[in-house]
Structures are given as structure tokens and as C-alpha cells.
Amino acid sequence: MxxxxxxxxxxxxxxxxxxxxxxxxxxxxxGYGVISDREYFSNIxxxxxxxxxxxxxxxxxxxxxxxxxxxxxxxxxxxxTHFDDLRDGGYIIYNSDDDNVSFTSIPSMERxxxxxxxxxxKELGVDGTVKSVVKYLQSNRKVRVVGLSFKExxxxxxxxxxxxxxxxxxxxxxxxAGAVAAITGINEExxxxxxKRRFVREDLYxxxxxxxxxxxxxxxxxxxxxxxxxxxxxxxxxxxxxxGNDVIATAKIVAGVxxxxxxxITPAADESFTLEEYEALGGEGSIVVFQTEDELAAINAxxxxxxxxxxxxVATSGPGFDLMVEGLGxxxxxxxPVVVTYYQRGGPSTGQPTRGxxxxxxxxVFASHGEYPRIVLASGDHEEAFYDAIDAFNYxxxxxxxxxxxxxxxxANTIATIPLPNLDGIRIVRGNLAPKGLTEYKRFDLSSVIxxxxxxxxxxxxxxxxxxxxxxxxxxxxxxxxxxxxxxMKKLDLIEKEIPEERRYSYFGSERPDIVIVGWGFVKGVAxxxxxxxxxxxxxxxxxxxxxxxxxxxxxxxxxAGEVGVDKLVAVEHNYQAQASRLVAMNTGITVGKSVVKYTxxxxxxxxxxxxxxxxxxxxxxxxxSYGA
Amino acid sequence: MARKLTINDYxxxxxxxxxxxxxxxxxxxxxxxxxxxxxxxxxxTVVVSGIGCSGKISHFxxxxxxxxxxxxSLPYAEGIKLANPDLTVVVNVGDGDLLGIGAAHFVALxxxxxDLVVIMHNNTVYGLxxxxxxxxxxxxxxxxxxxxxxxxxxVNPIGLAIASxxxxxxxxxxxxxQHLKELIKKAIQHKGSAxxxxxxxxxxxxxxxxxxxxxKRVYDLQEEGWDPIVKSPEEFPQKAAQALIxxxxxxxxxxxxxxxxxxxxxTFEERYAxxxxxxxxxxxxxxxxxxxxxxxxxxxxxxxxxxKYIIEFKQ
Ligand SMILES: Cc1ncc(C[n+]2csc(CCOP(=O)(O)OP(=O)(O)O)c2C)c(N)n1
Ligand code: SF4
Ligand SMILES: [Mg+2]
Numbered sequence: 001m002x003x004x005x006x007x008x009x010x011x012x013x014x015x016x017x018x019x020x021x022x023x024x025x026x027x028x029x030x031g032y033g034v035i036s037d038r039e040y041f042s043n044i045x046x047x048x049x050x051x052x053x054x055x056x057x058x059x060x061x062x063x064x065x066x067x068x069x070x071x072x073x074x075x076x077x078x079x080x081t082h083f084d085d086l087r088d089g090g091y092i093i094y095n096s097d098d099d100n101v102s103f104t105s106i107p108s109m110e111r112x113x114x115x116x117x118x119x120x121x122k123e124l125g126v127d128g129t130v131k132s133v134v135k136y137l138q139s140n141r142k143v144r145v146v147g148l149s150f151k152e153x154x155x156x157x158x159x160x161x162x163x164x165x166x167x168x169x170x171x172x173x174x175x176x177a178g179a180v181a182a183i184t185g186i187n188e189e190x191x192x193x194x195x196k197r198r199f200v201r202e203d204l205y206x207x208x209x210x211x212x213x214x215x216x217x218x219x220x221x222x223x224x225x226x227x228x229x230x231x232x233x234x235x236x237x238x239x240x241x242x243x244g245n246d247v248i249a250t251a252k253i254v255a256g257v258x259x260x261x262x263x264x265i266t267p268a269a270d271e272s273f274t275l276e277e278y279e280a281l282g283g284e285g286s287i288v289v290f291q292t293e294d295e296l297a298a299i300n301a302x303x304x305x306x307x308x309x310x311x312x313x314v315a316t317s318g319p320g321f322d323l324m325v326e327g328l329g330x331x332x333x334x335x336x337p338v339v340v341t342y343y344q345r346g347g348p349s350t351g352q353p354t355r356g357x358x359x360x361x362x363x364x365v366f367a368s369h370g371e372y373p374r375i376v377l378a379s380g381d382h383e384e385a386f387y388d389a390i391d392a393f394n395y396x397x398x399x400x401x402x403x404x405x406x407x408x409x410x411x412a413n414t415i416a417t418i419p420l421p422n423l424d425g426i427r428i429v430r431g432n433l434a435p436k437g438l439t440e441y442k443r444f445d446l447s448s449v450i451x452x453x454x455x456x457x458x459x460x461x462x463x464x465x466x467x468x469x470x471x472x473x474x475x476x477x478x479x480x481x482x483x484x485x486x487x488x489m490k491k492l493d494l495i496e497k498e499i500p501e502e503r504r505y506s507y508f509g510s511e512r513p514d515i516v517i518v519g520w521g522f523v524k525g526v527a528x529x530x531x532x533x534x535x536x537x538x539x540x541x542x543x544x545x546x547x548x549x550x551x552x553x554x555x556x557x558x559x560x561a562g563e564v565g566v567d568k569l570v571a572v573e574h575n576y577q578a579q580a581s582r583l584v585a586m587n588t589g590i591t592v593g594k595s596v597v598k599y600t601x602x603x604x605x606x607x608x609x610x611x612x613x614x615x616x617x618x619x620x621x622x623x624x625x626s627y628g629a
Numbered sequence: 630m631a632r633k634l635t636i637n638d639y640x641x642x643x644x645x646x647x648x649x650x651x652x653x654x655x656x657x658x659x660x661x662x663x664x665x666x667x668x669x670x671x672x673x674t675v676v677v678s679g680i681g682c683s684g685k686i687s688h689f690x691x692x693x694x695x696x697x698x699x700x701x702s703l704p705y706a707e708g709i710k711l712a713n714p715d716l717t718v719v720v721n722v723g724d725g726d727l728l729g730i731g732a733a734h735f736v737a738l739x740x741x742x743x744d745l746v747v748i749m750h751n752n753t754v755y756g757l758x759x760x761x762x763x764x765x766x767x768x769x770x771x772x773x774x775x776x777x778x779x780x781x782x783x784v785n786p787i788g789l790a791i792a793s794x795x796x797x798x799x800x801x802x803x804x805x806x807q808h809l810k811e812l813i814k815k816a817i818q819h820k821g822s823a824x825x826x827x828x829x830x831x832x833x834x835x836x837x838x839x840x841x842x843x844x845k846r847v848y849d850l851q852e853e854g855w856d857p858i859v860k861s862p863e864e865f866p867q868k869a870a871q872a873l874i875x876x877x878x879x880x881x882x883x884x885x886x887x888x889x890x891x892x893x894x895x896t897f898e899e900r901y902a903x904x905x906x907x908x909x910x911x912x913x914x915x916x917x918x919x920x921x922x923x924x925x926x927x928x929x930x931x932x933x934x935x936x937k938y939i940i941e942f943k944q
Binding site: 029031236237238239240241242246250253254255256258261278279280281282284285286287288290292293294296297298300301302303304305306307308309310311312326327330417421423424426427428429430455456457458460461462463464465466472473474 | 641643671672673675677680685687688691692693694695696697698700701703704705706707708709711712713715716733734736737901904905906907908911912913914915916918919922923924925926927928930931933934935938939940941942
């Protein structure tokens, strides 16, 4: 087998991240590609959270799908929530001490799910205990049942390693990691690598190693390693194994960020933490990571820092961006290069704070009173996010405009293996800078669209949110207004001219398609896999991926629509309105009338997208997806 | 700087468009004089201002000026100062700006002690929007633009500054220019967040707090022997409490002068420098980030820095 998919589930704060890390790093170390999405509630301890992963022997995967081969459950709630995600003949690993727990007795389970399960269990003739569900899987779905008594295993590790009982529950992650390792035949060496990486303290490593050994022995003895992956054939010299947050933080450092302001918000805050970890650049420099009192302060402090010449950015999500909008306008009016890394989550309002979405596209393109140029980039995967984060600063400084880099929760919290970045080709473009030693300096010199930029400290200069003259002083003269306005807005023409069409989109798949998926952001991974599967079924599908919204890839989409016919385009997005298709219409007059949308806060999965595309090809105009707990 | 700068060197040719007689003229005059006395390098000095009558001041002074948003001057100033600690940064803000829409930033700056000067123009009204009550107007007062007497109580700016942790706290009066000039000089020389509240008559909208009103009431704390300096960290609570009591004086007599100076708190820059060994040597804004248009982070450096995310395969 060349692809493995699993669900790991447990209570929030119960060691799920450790479990997921242990496995991801072991597979990555063995040379497999991994993508591992984390789904969780806005809660610190107790609510159900899970990890959904794809491990591949043949590629660095970017897609997630169902059904899965393994469900590894830390608790009963996971069994109830995910039993139906398993394929026939898959594996369920669970705590047999929970056998008699009924789904009705789980307080953290939401009422909606309990109600759905009530009717489902009735239909299946299941009494609602863990035991009954597992039994059903075994007899009706040919699922292999790996019931482990966590209590006995923990008692054994207490006995063998002399661990105090109160500490023993910390080893549950390792029990499940051991079981998955056994079934999937992870090498000793690879598991050891990730255990050592995770448990830096020698004694902790030893205890966990021992725990894993006990489990592996028991599970292997009974089940063998039936889900062993083929030898990996992914051809890369090395990989980064990192979340989207971490990938973007490293990219910002490569780009030379020197100031990052933030106010804590999911799912953006981890990026700032990572930057703070590297703030001293190994003793060779300083990045000021500034936790502000709110997002109003964050954006405006970042703009202040940018005026001094520091490459400067903020990282935020919807509610924070809303607060930043007035500042963004000041940056537009004053031609300040500042980067907003915008991690979308489920809105509006607090919405679904820990779930994903792509519903802030229109806001990032339009938000603000008044008119000014901005650039909006969107990344489809970790690798794009790395290079886009660097381009964002280059564009900001080249055109002296605010740049919004759109990503989302899916990317932020998904750990993926990506090829080591190629840094040789990376350019740092600081744009039109004023020479030293001028006798007079005008910050908003009208002799060119991009006035030479000097930094505070170099010359005397003025800035004002009010309409201003070339010096930056308030000026309400109507003719000056036209000149200044035109100068600012002409940057859009320049941007339009200089940023090549190929930079704004990517195209994948058949050149003579029966259907073209039009998407952006995190849709990329699932869309690429879906067109592959569709073509396996004889359907010629392609994916048109939008990478920039300002400037918009007008020409290419117009050309494709002309060639294949508008009726073959279908928008696929994680929002209600298919927002990108509205921008297509605004920019080109082309109406993409068909859409596949998902706004549950969970990512689109390959199996449901493939199915939806087929429905679209049979005449449906709108498919609303909902799979996933 | 070769030549000694005079007051005129600090003036721009922008017409000062405040109402004739406005208290802001006194503040501007005190700033020109303080800057000249200190011979501040215009290129290395930044006046950050908010939105309001007071906010225009950055256009009238011939040092760099950043005329920001209503309420947000402090974040701009902090961003500027933290990215380039070599700059001298002075903030001019209205009372509405600082204690109304921007109050969260006022409190936060005190906690940080960034080396900045904040000059608040207290005219008890929102001047530029034509005289509505500001957060410093007492309840029951009805300056002439108000259709009804003010329903909200006034905040105590000096008291709030004390509670927030400002390490230099003073009050000046726009008509006592020499006194105010000295306060501004001391505030600039102070290392840490300095706050000066300036009583600023708004001759157009505040017919209560007139020059006459203040002239009859102000007295100089230092002339009456108040020593504002905190001698040791242990003395701080007591000194702060006494300063706070003075900040509540107001009806009959209004104290001006320095309320509190606490030299025992590290500046925010010093706190960063504890973690960032190069921070005060090379400001982040001045660090080179490219060589010949290429990133300074070579592949080797990348692997050194981010080793924990990297797996390399034996070929
Ligand atoms: C977000 C926002 N809200 C409202 C305004 C309108 N506005 C302009 S100046 C001002 C009040 C100024 O009062 P103050 O800060 O006391 O300054 P003064 O004019 O008295 O010097 C207001 C409310 C604005 N510019 N921005
Ligand atoms: S309205 Fe008041 S504060 Fe504003 S300029 Fe006139 S007098 Fe000064
Ligand atoms: Mg005012």
C-alpha cells in the first residue's frame, strides 16, 4: 500500500499533540510524506479533538480524505465520534477499559451529535456502549479490533520503570503511538528518532521507549504489521516538517523581518511565538516581537516600525483584522510597506474560532473606507506560503503598499512535510530608496509613481493620514488632491504591469478539460488529488488555482473560460458565497455559476469533492459539503 | 551638527491654523524652545501626533512628523521607537484622543516604560469636532457647545498615569511657557515613559476653563517643596500614593509641576536588550537584511537556525 490514513482522537489537552508528533516525525524520518490536520474546539481541556492524517510512500501529500485505515482512540468519545470514518477492514485501537461506557454518559459530547448517534445506533441495532459499537464494526465492517487495557498497560509500566501512578496517564500517547507503529510496521529506528526528539529528558525517553516496546510486542504478536507502507519513493534530499504557522515564521526570518506586532488570536498567535523563539537570530540580530494591548495597537505599531525602515508585519485572524482596518488605510494613504499575515478562521464574529474557512477574501480585498492600492496574495499550501511570505515583503517595499497575505486555520495548524526551501533564488527587494545626502527630501515626491523612500532618522519628513502635499503636510487643494490620488492609484497600474500573469495563478491537469475547478488557498491540495482521481475514472479535470487577488489573473481565467466554456468552470471554496467567483465576475465579467462550497469549518476532503464534481457534471449547480466531525 | 540651531530652525513654514488665543500656541512655543535648548537633531527627532486640533502640531515643527490616527499615536510612537531606539520620540495628543478612544494604549505604555514623551493637550473638549465633552470634563459642567450639562465624570489623568506605571509624570499650563519648556526638557531627558498633562484653554469652546480660571488656581508643586523623586524602589508605593493625593487637588487650587519621577524601572528597550544582545548596538531598523539583493539567511544558516524542523536524507 502506498497511502495510509488515520484518525487520532482524544480529549483536548490529553496528549494528542504528542501522539500526532510522534507518528508524523517517525514517518517523515522514514522518508514518507505526511500531512496531519488538527481539529479542535475552542477549549483548553476536555473537549473532543482529533488529528486526521495522510501518510504517503509516493508523494509529499497535501490532501486529506475518508475513509481512514486506522482510528486510534484515547477515549470513548473518539470511538463514538469516528467509528463511521473507518474503512471496511480498517483498524480500531481503543481502551478496552471503556467497553461499558455509553455515548449517553459523555458530558463533553455536543447535543447535536448525541441526537444523531441515538438514531444511528437504533438503526444499526447497537446499544450505544463502546463494546457494542466495536462489535458492530467487527462483524459488519470487518474491522480489526485492537482493544488495549490502558489501566493494565500503565500498571505494568509503573511496575517496570518505577513510575509514580499519578504520572502514568502521561504515557497514553505512547501507548497509541506504539500500537499504530506496530500495525503500520514503523521501523525501530524511526520511532526511536521521534521518541528522542519528543522526550528530550533521558528518563522520560526511557520510560516512553519501554511503554512503546510493551505495546508493540503485544500488538504485533496478535495482528502483525498488515498496514505496512511500501518503501518510500519520495525524491527529496530533505524535508521541513512544520505547521503553516512555523513555515511562515521561518520565511519571515529569511525575508528579513525585524518587527512583528501581534495580539493573541487563534490561529495566528503561534507564528509570533515561533518568531519570538528566534528573535535574536542566533545572536546575530534582533527581531522585535511586540505583544500589544489589542490589534489596533498591533497594526499601528507595525506601521510605525515600517517608517523607520524595519521590515514589519502583523499576524492576525478575522476579528483582529477587523480592528486593524483603519490602520491599513493609514498605511495606504502614507504608502507604507507593511505586511498583514491573515489567518482566516470561521466567522462572522467569534464564529468558529478554532475552525477553518476562507470567508474573509472579500473583506481583505475591500475592507476600509476610501480608496488606495493594496496587494492580496493567497497561499495554497505550506510551500507556497513560504515563498509568498517573502514575496509579500518584497511587494510591500517595491510598491510601498500594504500587503495582505491570506492563509487560513487549515494551513496554520496542519503539519506537513515539504521539500527544503531553495534559498539561492530568494531575492530581497527593498524598492526605490532615497539616496543619502540630499539637501531637500520630499517623502511624497510627485516626479515618480513610487517616490524614493527614506526612513525616519535619515531626513526630516512628514506623514499624515490627511491628504497631503509632497512634503507630507496637510493639503486640501483640489488639484493637489488629484495629483496625490492619481499617484497612489497609479501604483495599481504599475503592479498590474510588473507582476506577471503567471505569478498570479497556477494551472494543473488536463489542457482540454471536461471540468475546471476554480479555487484558491487550501483548496489546492484536495483539488489536485480530486482531478487525479477523476482522471483515473476517465473524467478530464483540471484545477485553476488563484494565487493573487490583487492583481487579479484576469487574462488567464478569461482565456480558459473562452476555450473550455464558462459552463465547465466550478468554484470550490470554504465559504458560503463562493467569494472568489464573485471576484472573477468583478474582474472579468465572467460568471462562474456553479459551486462546491463547505462552511462547516472542516476542510474539504477528496472523496466528497470527487463526488460533488460528478454531481456538478450531472447538472447540479451548487453542492454543499459537510463531511467530518 | 555644525551650527547651533535656533528656535526658528524648528519652525516650518506651515501656517498655524489654531484659533487666535488657543492654548496650543503656548505648548508649541514651549516645544520650540525645549528642542532648541536641547539642540535636538531634527532628523533624529520625531513628533507623533493624533487627530484633533492638537494633532496638527507635528506639521508646525521642523523635525520629522507623523500625524497619525485618532487614538493611535502611542502605538505608532512605540513602533518607531522600538524599531529604532536611537530616535527621540515626542507624542502630542488631545485629551479625547489619549483618554477616550486611545485609553487602552495609554495604560499599556505605562506598563512598558518605553522611552517616549507624551504631551496631552487637556482642553476638556473635543476641539476639532466642535466642542463636545472630553474625558477630562467634570460632570455637570456645560461648556458652551454642549446642549446639556455633561453626564459623565472626569478621569484623573495624572492618577491614571501613576496607576499605569509612567515613570515621569508632570502637569504644565499652556500660559506658563517657561515652566512648560523646562518640564518638556526634563521629560525628554528622562529615560522611560514620561507623561505631561498640559492645561490648555480652548478659547473657542471652553468658556469655563479660561486663562483667567487657571491663572487664579494654578500653583507650582516644586515651589511648595514637593520632591517628586522616588529615592528607592521601596519608597515607590508611598511616594506614588502621595502623588496620587496631589493629583486629586483641583477645585480651589490646581497643582502644576512634577508629580512623580521613578528612575528605578528599566525601560522597555532595556528589557528587550536583555534578550537581544545586539538590540541597543544596532537598531533593528538599521540591520542589513540583504547582500546584493539576496537574503542573508544562507542554506547553511537556515539549517542551523531551524534544525528542529528539518530531516535530511542520506542520498
Ligand atoms: C475613529 C475616529 N472617530 C472620530 C473621529 C473624529 N474626531 C476628529 S478629532 C476628534 C476629537 C478630538 O478631540 P481631542 O482628542 O481632545 O483633540 P483636540 O481637538 O481637543 O485637540 C474626533 C472625535 C476620528 N477622526 N476618528
Ligand atoms: S477649537 Fe479650541 S483647541 Fe481647537 S484651535 Fe480652537 S481654541 Fe484651540
Ligand atoms: Mg481635547
